Amino acid sequence: MLRRKKSPQFHCGKIVNNFTGNGYMSAQIAEDVWSNFVSFMENRCSRAEFENWIAPIEYVDGSDPVTLQVPNVFVQQYLLDNYKETLNNFFPKDKKGEPLISFLIKEQEKQKKKNSPPPKPKKKTDFGQELFFNTSYTFENFIEGPSNQFIKSAALGVASRPGKSYNPLFIHGGVGLGKTHLLHGIGHYVKKHHPKLKIQCITTEAFISDLVHHLRNKSVDKMKRYYRNLDILLVDDIQFLQNRLNFEEEFCNMFEALINQNNQIVVTSDKPPGQLQLSERMVARMEWGLVAHIGTPDLETRVAILQYKAEQTGLHLPSNIAFYIAEHIYNNVRQLEGAINRLGAYCRLMNLAVSKEVVDSILSEMFQAPVRSKISIDRILHSVASMFNVRESDLRGSSRTKEIAYPRQIAMYLAKELLGESLVKIASSFGGKTHSTLLHAWKKISAQLEKDDVLRRQVQMTRQNIEA
Structure with a gap:
C-alpha cells in the first residue's frame, strides 16, 4: 500500500492553502492529483514495476512545489527518466519543461512500531503466485459498441459457464482496445459467481519466467501439476510465445491437457492465430473454439468512453467537446483515457472549464492526422x-x-x-x-x-x- 504523510498544510483535517488563480495548488488538490497519478500508473505499469518504483514514493507536502519522499536517489531518477511526460500531464512544469516537484531522499527506513498490526497478506494462489485482477477492468465498466459487442457477449458467456462453450476463446485486436479488460472482467466475474473454481490469469512473459525458474530448480513437475489442475486459465499476449519453440511446446502440452478436461482457456493476442509465427499444432489448438476480433471503437462508442472516464474522474465534459475529441483521437481506448487524464489534471490545476480552446491547447499533439497514401x-x-x-x-x-x-x-x-x-x-x-x-x-x-x-x-x- 502507498503510504502518505500528513502535510504541515493540514490542521485538524482542515486545508490551510486554497487553490489560487496563479496556477498553484491547494494541499488537498495536490494530494488528489498525486493519488490520480498513482492510480493511473497502477493501471499502466506491470505489477512488479509499480511495486518497485511507484509504490515506495510517499506524498509529503502540497505546497509549491509538491514534495515527494523517495527511498533513494535511484527511485527519483527512474521516475524522472521514465515518467516525466506523464508527470507533466498531472503537475505544473517549469520553463524548462520539468515537473514542479521537490524530492526528499529517505536516509533510512523507519522502524515499525512493535504494536503495529502486521500487513494483510496478499491473496495468493496455491502455486504461491499473487492472483491479481485490475479493479477497474470489470464487465460493468466495459463500454460496448458495434466493434466489441459480440466479443463482450462471448466473454460473459465464458465467465458464466466456464468450459461449456467457446473453449478456447481467442481474442485478438490492436493495442489498447480492451483485450486485457475483458480478460480481467472474466476473472472478476468468476471470483464472484464461481468462487470454488481454480483460476489463474497470467501474461505469456510471466509463464515463460515461471518455466525458466522451475527448470533451474528442477521443479517443473510441480508447475505442470499446478497449471493442469486449474479450472480456468487466462493468458494475455500469446504473441510473445513466437520463436520460442521449447516454451511453446510446454505451453501447447498444457493447453491440450486443459482442453481435454473441459477446463476453460481464454487467450489474447494482437493478431489472429493464423498470423502468429507458431507451429501448426499450436495454431490449430487455438482455432478449436471461438476466434473473435475486437475492433477500433466507432465515434459514438468513443464518445461514451470519454464521458464515462470523465464522470469517473469528476470532470465535466460537454457533449460537443466529447465529440470533438473523439473525432480526432480514434486509434484506441488508452489514448482516450490518457486524453481525459491530461485534460482533467490541467483544468483542475489551472481552475479552467473544459472548452474547445483548452482541448486544442492541451491535446493537439495527441490528435491523429489522416494517412492519405493508402486511400483509393x-x-x-x-x-x-x-x-x-x-x-x-x-x-x-x-x-x-x-x-x-x-x-x-x-x-x-x-x-x-x-x-x-x-x-x-x-x-x-x-x-x-x-x-x-x-x-x-x-x-x-x-x-x-x-x-x-x-x-x-x-x-x-x-x-x-x-x-x-
Missing part, C-alpha cells in the same frame, strides 16, 4: 456503401433516386477531400460523371455539413473507416 476510390466507395447500406455498383451507376444519389454525392465529396487527383479523373470513377457534377456534389455536401450534425457524424465515421 474503391476504398471510399466501399466505406460509403457500408455506411448507407447501398451497393458499390449503384454508386458508380446512373440512378437518380434519393437513396442512391445522396450517398453518391457524399462519396464524391470524400473523394475530392481525400484524393490528390484531378477532378476529371475522380469524376470518371463514378460511371463517367463530369467534373462539374463532382464539384456540385462537393459544394452541396460541404454546405450541409455546416448545419447537419447527423450528416457530419456519418461523414466523420466514414472518413475514419477509410483512413484506418
Whole structure:
C-alpha cells in the first residue's frame, strides 16, 4: 500500500492553502492529483514495476512545489527518466519543461512500531503466485459498441459457464482496445459467481519466467501439476510465445491437457492465430473454439468512453467537446483515457472549464492526422456503401433516386477531400460523371455539413473507416 504523510498544510483535517488563480495548488488538490497519478500508473505499469518504483514514493507536502519522499536517489531518477511526460500531464512544469516537484531522499527506513498490526497478506494462489485482477477492468465498466459487442457477449458467456462453450476463446485486436479488460472482467466475474473454481490469469512473459525458474530448480513437475489442475486459465499476449519453440511446446502440452478436461482457456493476442509465427499444432489448438476480433471503437462508442472516464474522474465534459475529441483521437481506448487524464489534471490545476480552446491547447499533439497514401476510390466507395447500406455498383451507376444519389454525392465529396487527383479523373470513377457534377456534389455536401450534425457524424465515421 502507498503510504502518505500528513502535510504541515493540514490542521485538524482542515486545508490551510486554497487553490489560487496563479496556477498553484491547494494541499488537498495536490494530494488528489498525486493519488490520480498513482492510480493511473497502477493501471499502466506491470505489477512488479509499480511495486518497485511507484509504490515506495510517499506524498509529503502540497505546497509549491509538491514534495515527494523517495527511498533513494535511484527511485527519483527512474521516475524522472521514465515518467516525466506523464508527470507533466498531472503537475505544473517549469520553463524548462520539468515537473514542479521537490524530492526528499529517505536516509533510512523507519522502524515499525512493535504494536503495529502486521500487513494483510496478499491473496495468493496455491502455486504461491499473487492472483491479481485490475479493479477497474470489470464487465460493468466495459463500454460496448458495434466493434466489441459480440466479443463482450462471448466473454460473459465464458465467465458464466466456464468450459461449456467457446473453449478456447481467442481474442485478438490492436493495442489498447480492451483485450486485457475483458480478460480481467472474466476473472472478476468468476471470483464472484464461481468462487470454488481454480483460476489463474497470467501474461505469456510471466509463464515463460515461471518455466525458466522451475527448470533451474528442477521443479517443473510441480508447475505442470499446478497449471493442469486449474479450472480456468487466462493468458494475455500469446504473441510473445513466437520463436520460442521449447516454451511453446510446454505451453501447447498444457493447453491440450486443459482442453481435454473441459477446463476453460481464454487467450489474447494482437493478431489472429493464423498470423502468429507458431507451429501448426499450436495454431490449430487455438482455432478449436471461438476466434473473435475486437475492433477500433466507432465515434459514438468513443464518445461514451470519454464521458464515462470523465464522470469517473469528476470532470465535466460537454457533449460537443466529447465529440470533438473523439473525432480526432480514434486509434484506441488508452489514448482516450490518457486524453481525459491530461485534460482533467490541467483544468483542475489551472481552475479552467473544459472548452474547445483548452482541448486544442492541451491535446493537439495527441490528435491523429489522416494517412492519405493508402486511400483509393474503391476504398471510399466501399466505406460509403457500408455506411448507407447501398451497393458499390449503384454508386458508380446512373440512378437518380434519393437513396442512391445522396450517398453518391457524399462519396464524391470524400473523394475530392481525400484524393490528390484531378477532378476529371475522380469524376470518371463514378460511371463517367463530369467534373462539374463532382464539384456540385462537393459544394452541396460541404454546405450541409455546416448545419447537419447527423450528416457530419456519418461523414466523420466514414472518413475514419477509410483512413484506418
